[in-house]
Amino acid sequence: MTEDDVIRIMRKHLEGLFPKVCPNCDRYFATLREYILVTKRLGPMMSYDAELGRWESSQLIGTLALANCPCGNTLSLSTEDMQLSTRQLLLDWIRSETQQRRLSSQELLAYLRDETRKQVLAESCQEDA
Helix, strand or coil: CCCHHHHHHHHHHCCCCCEEEECCCCCCCCCHHHHHCCEECCCCCCCCHHHHHHCCCCCCEEEEECCCCECCCCCEEECCCHHHHHHHHHHHHHEEEEEEEECCHHHHHHHHHHHHHHHHHHHHHHHHH
C-alpha cells in the first residue's frame, strides 16, 4: 500500500461522514471541504491503537481527529464506522511507515491530515475556476 492509497482510503471515509451537524449550534457542514474551512483543528490526530502499541486486535479503538466548531463545541471525525479489515490495513501501514520514516504515529498522522486537507482544498479551488 502506498501513501497515496492511504490518503485515498481515508479521504473517501471522511467524505462519507458528511453531511455533519454540530449538536450544540446546529451548524450544518455539507462537505468535508466546508468542515475544513470552517472548523479549527484541536490537537493532533490520534490513533489510539498505535499509541497503545495494539497493532493487531479484533477490537480496534480507532483514530480520532478533533476540531472546534465556530460556536466552540468540539467535533470529531473518527474511523469508528470503517470496516475492521480496512482499519487493520491502515494500522499496518502506519506501523511500517513510522519505523521506516522514524516518526511517531502522531507525526505521521499529522502529515497525512495536512496532505488530505491540501488535496481537498486544492481540488475545490480547481472546480471553482
